[in-house]
Amino acid sequence: MDTHNTQKPGTKAAARSSMTARVIGFVVAAVIVIAAIVSFAVIRSRSSASHSSSPATSTSAPAGKSSARSTVKLGNGKILVIIFSSKNAIYGRSKPAKIGNTMRIADMIVADTGADKYEIVPAQDYTGAYQSIVDRAQKEQDSNARPAIKNPLPDVSQYSTVFVGSPVWWGEYPMVVRTFLDKEDLNGKTVIPFATSEGSGLGNFQDQLRQQYPKATIRDGFYAEGLQAAQAKPDVDHWLRGLGLMKH
Numbered sequence: 001m002d003t004h005n006t007q008k009p010g011t012k013a014a015a016r017s018s019m020t021a022r023v024i025g026f027v028v029a030a031v032i033v034i035a036a037i038v039s040f041a042v043i044r045s046r047s048s049a050s051h052s053s054s055p056a057t058s059t060s061a062p063a064g065k066s067s068a069r070s071t072v073k074l075g076n077g078k079i080l081v082i083i084f085s086s087k088n089a090i091y092g093r094s095k096p097a098k099i100g101n102t103m104r105i106a107d108m109i110v111a112d113t114g115a116d117k118y119e120i121v122p123a124q125d126y127t128g129a130y131q132s133i134v135d136r137a138q139k140e141q142d143s144n145a146r147p148a149i150k151n152p153l154p155d156v157s158q159y160s161t162v163f164v165g166s167p168v169w170w171g172e173y174p175m176v177v178r179t180f181l182d183k184e185d186l187n188g189k190t191v192i193p194f195a196t197s198e199g200s201g202l203g204n205f206q207d208q209l210r211q212q213y214p215k216a217t218i219r220d221g222f223y224a225e226g227l228q229a230a231q232a233k234p235d236v237d238h239w240l241r242g243l244g245l246m247k248h
């Protein structure tokens with residue numbers, strides 16, 4: 001005797017209605033699963049579309065701003081990284097680099113803080129053999145020159161914190177950076193130097209900024225040895241965390 005069969009035998013109508021109920025249940029479950037898959041796909045495609053329009057990679061000027069802003073790569077709009085870096089004038093390298101040493105540090109600061117970035121591009125590029133660049137740079141320094149900058153200057157008024165970084169040349173900021181510093185007023189802002197060099201640390205960057213902008217708050221700067229710049233991320237993170245400027 002089958003002790004597991006609890007249904008009363010002989011009621012064909014009852015058997016048919018239980019089968020119909022099972023089919024309806026199956027169809028409803030299938031519809032719910034399909035609807036869930038479709039809505040997940042729609043949400044994903046919408047969110048990836050909004051991420052791809054993130055302003056961090058935009059190089060165009062926001063509506064209503066002057067065209068001078070077009071050379072600034074946009075981040076969070078509160079912190080600005082000013083950078084001059086030469087791919088050709090790197091101590092200890094016979095060939096130009098793809099990315100200058102100090103530019104590597106600038107990119108790490110941008111990634112950590114969400115800052116905007118403005119690159120100082122000299123009207124006359126520093127190209128050619130290392131020694132010829134060294135000679136030119138020395139002449140510029142001896143004559144206290146202010147070499148011209150090719151690209152429009154950024155509108156610094158909206159930034160409260162400005163990093164100013166470059167290689168150390170003869171213990172100082174390269175004269176093309178001095179051109180920038182003379183043209184822009186960073187008084188009242190927090191200004192933070194950074195550098196790469198091959199033995200001079202930050203050079204006189206801190207003093208130069210203090211002299212140039214007596215009403216700015218000059219905070220602790222950062223430097224890395226030029227040829228070690230690519231490995232400097234942990235040190236950059238540590239420095240920025242100490243300044244309270246890490247984004248996450």
Ligand SMILES: Cc1cc2nc3c(=O)[nH]c(=O)nc-3n(C[C@H](O)[C@H](O)[C@H](O)COP(=O)(O)O)c2cc1C
Nearest residue numbers: 085086091100101102167170171197198199200226
């Ligand atoms: C003209 C010139 C002057 C330099 N003067 C110094 C210096 O005074 N002290 C120092 O440690 N390194 C000096 N260096 C080496 C650079 O600071 C170093 O190679 C730097 O990492 C280059 O960075 P960049 O690739 O961002 O231009 C000098 C290099 C050049 C081309």
